Amino acid sequence: MCPHNPSPDFSIRTASQQDVPAAAEVLAGAFAQDPSAQVFVAGRSSSSAAQALRPLLEEVITHHYLRRGSVDVASTPTGKILGVALWQAPRQRMSLPTLARLGLVLVRHMGIGAVWRYLRNEARNAGLHPKFAHWYLFMIGVAEGTQGLGVGGALLRHGTERAGETACYLEASTPDSAALYARHGFVPMGATNVTANTAIPEYGMWRPGAMPQRDASAGTGTSASGD
Structure with missing residues (x-):
């Protein structure tokens, strides 16, 4: 896939x-201060939270999203990364070895309690996913000072x-995210709590896939039940 060029200042690539x-x-x-991350880094300063999250993200990017999805980055002509999106491909799940790696990182940087919170949260969120094939956007973020430049969009x-045709x-x-x-076609499915013992909500959202292209060689009739 060729790089997508939304502006002269940056391009999107894998x-x-x-x-x-x-x-x-x-x-x-x-x-670092996002509500979803506060389940693991509550009470830490922004710099301390970011320091704790960084090795966890390196593991999950390397051992899951690069292998079972796509890691999209918005980068400048000089190579500076302004934004990142982590997508899991349809019908993919995190492997047990990757979960084990993440558990070790969590214990090292956030304590044993973070492992159980993470696993409980992941199991709960997995149960909320649509049952049909879909791309899952796990995370999207932009570098400090680049908000408003259109990187996230x-x-x-x-x-x-x-x-394409996949949801x-x-x-x-x-609410802001x-x-x-919503401006990019995602429809709200309802709010849920991140874990059973916190009031921090997350908002499940999905975007229908594009309509399949009609085969010009096919007839113009439609399929319908009944006579």
Whole structure:
């Protein structure tokens, strides 16, 4: 796929392993004070929370999203990463070895309690996903100081265009992010709590896939039940 060029200042491309540290740093900074991350880093300063999130994100990008989905980055001509989106491909799930790796990172940087909170949260969210094939947007974030440049919107367009006829699903962690997704065609499915013992909501949202292109060689009749 050729790079998507939404503006002269940056382009969207697929990340490589070399991009992982910078991509993780952007996402860690963007989510350090996000409600969804507070389940794991509550009470920490922004810099401390970002420091704890960074190694976890490096693991999940390397061992899951690069292999079982797509890591899209918005980068400048000089290679600076301005934004990142982590997409899980349809019918994919996180492997047990990857979950084990994440558990070790969580214990090392956030304590054993974070492992159980993470696993409970992931199991709960997995049960809320649509049962049909869909692309799952796990995370999208932009670097500090780049808000308002259209980076997040460009990453969203790139991902939904790639999905084509396949639906997309995500959990929005704030009303503002839910409004952004709604502008890009995502429909709210309702609010849920991140875990059973917190009042922090997430907003399940999905975007229907594009209508299949009509085969010009096919007839013009339609299929319907009944006579």
